[in-house]
Amino acid sequence: MGHLAPLRRPLRSMFETESLISDFPILDQSVNGRRLVYLDNAATTQKPMTVLLTSRHYYESYNANIHRGTHQLARMATGAFEKARQTVARYLNAASADEVVFTAGTTAGINLVSNILALSGRIGSGDEVLVSALEHHSNIVPWQMLCQRTGAALKVIPCHDDGTLDQQAFHEILAGGRVKLLAFTSISNAFGTINPVVEMTRAAKSAGALVLIDAAQSIAHLPTDVRALGADFLVFSGHKIYAPTGIGVLWGRADLLNELPPWQGGGEMIKEVSFEHTTYNDLPFKYEAGTPNIEGAIALAAAIDYVDEIGVEAIHAHEMELIEAAAGALSPIPGIRLYGPAGRSGSLSFNIEGLHHYDLGTLMDQMGVAVRTGHHCCQPLMARFGITGTVRASFALYNTPQDVEALAEVTAKAAAMLR
Numbered sequence: 001m002g003h004l005a006p007l008r009r010p011l012r013s014m015f016e017t018e019s020l021i022s023d024f025p026i027l028d029q030s031v032n033g034r035r036l037v038y039l040d041n042a043a044t045t046q047k048p049m050t051v052l053l054t055s056r057h058y059y060e061s062y063n064a065n066i067h068r069g070t071h072q073l074a075r076m077a078t079g080a081f082e083k084a085r086q087t088v089a090r091y092l093n094a095a096s097a098d099e100v101v102f103t104a105g106t107t108a109g110i111n112l113v114s115n116i117l118a119l120s121g122r123i124g125s126g127d128e129v130l131v132s133a134l135e136h137h138s139n140i141v142p143w144q145m146l147c148q149r150t151g152a153a154l155k156v157i158p159c160h161d162d163g164t165l166d167q168q169a170f171h172e173i174l175a176g177g178r179v180k181l182l183a184f185t186s187i188s189n190a191f192g193t194i195n196p197v198v199e200m201t202r203a204a205k206s207a208g209a210l211v212l213i214d215a216a217q218s219i220a221h222l223p224t225d226v227r228a229l230g231a232d233f234l235v236f237s238g239h240k241i242y243a244p245t246g247i248g249v250l251w252g253r254a255d256l257l258n259e260l261p262p263w264q265g266g267g268e269m270i271k272e273v274s275f276e277h278t279t280y281n282d283l284p285f286k287y288e289a290g291t292p293n294i295e296g297a298i299a300l301a302a303a304i305d306y307v308d309e310i311g312v313e314a315i316h317a318h319e320m321e322l323i324e325a326a327a328g329a330l331s332p333i334p335g336i337r338l339y340g341p342a343g344r345s346g347s348l349s350f351n352i353e354g355l356h357h358y359d360l361g362t363l364m365d366q367m368g369v370a371v372r373t374g375h376h377c378c379q380p381l382m383a384r385f386g387i388t389g390t391v392r393a394s395f396a397l398y399n400t401p402q403d404v405e406a407l408a409e410v411t412a413k414a415a416a417m418l419r
């Protein structure tokens with residue numbers, strides 16, 4: 001299978017931003033006559049050449065449907081797909097690759113868990129499902145739907161004004177003894193808050209709840225060790241970690257996933273089908289009905305290998321320097337309010353008094369700086385702060401101190417133009 005691997009770079013021992021930037025061909029362009037400064041990484045990351053080549057190589061050389069194929073291409077595609085599962089399992093420190101279910105993304109993973117929990121009868125009337133004030137809509141709405149189906153109640157851990165979760169309130173809710181599931185994010189996509197995931201997971205588990213971690217944001221910024229975390233489920237999207245859209249992962253504890261019912265029915269998820277009776281496949285196939293995103297899974301493994309070569313800790317340290325510098329550089333702008341606590345990861349959100357975030361973002365784009373504006377799919381969080389949205393700059397491994405300078409300069413200019 002050696003020829004399946006596209007070009008690989010030698011292992012990098014240090015963080016070389018210049019060489020990293022040249023790994024991302026899309027960054028080499030100008031927008032409105034200025035060098036593109038891409039600071040919308042919390043929405044989606046750009047893809048390095050190794051990922052682009054992996055996708056292309058798959059379609060050029062061994063595209064075939066996986067499993068059950070006797071021919072050469074099917075064997076190659078199956079081998080690469082299952083190897084990708086092992087790469088993900090290794091990155092997550094999962095006990096087994098069988099615990100890695102490929103999905104379309106974070107949203108798909110959460111909906112899968114929500115549906116199988118509803119079907120299982122484990123959650124019912126009088127029970128509580130607990131989320132946090134920081135959640136993305138995709139970690140709220142599927143649980144509301146579960147509550148509607150089962151009669152359970154949705155509870156929310158409130159947050160403080162600095163965008164950290166109210167741990168005392170969290171413990172009080174747990175002490176009520178009704179929480180059957182805690183679903184929360186490891187890093188807030190809106191404010192960059194890093195939640196104390198291990199402590200919160202431990203507390204919820206000792207209160208008898210299942211725990212799902214939305215790792216959509218943390219997957220590319222912090223090391224992920226599902227065994228150390230002690231949670232039951234963890235979900236993420238490939239496109240937030242330099243892989244294509246349309247691929248993601250649900251990791252779940254094998255004993256639990258074995259016990260829970262399947263959800264979507266179809267090919268792959270069965271052992272035997274007759275019109276009278278169907279027996280279901282083993283993990284992970286039980287949860288992978290239909291033809292999966294084969295190329296996406298293989299490209300995700302290439303992205304993970306790429307991140308691993310650099311080292312997620314080194315990436316995190318680099319991004320933390322940038323985000324702290326950005327917070328410092330933006331602070332002097334008159335009327336600015338930064339959201340989230342110091343020590344945020346990935347995202348830096350702000351508003352400037354009297355100006356609309358959308359107008360600011362539009363002007364910033366005209367000056368070559370790509371940021372996101374709006375509610376960031378966190379309307380309840382925005383409501384908590386009495387705002388309709390923010391400007392959000394979010395960072396990735398290829399961002400530089402020059403990007404931070406450009407952000408500060410362009411934000412100040414845009415604010416001055418709007419005044």
Ligand code: PMP
Binds near residue numbers: 106
């Ligand atoms: N949760 C968080 C914390 C996110 O940042 C996102 C994407 N912005 C999602 C969930 C949803 O991810 P996707 O749209 O890839 O399913």
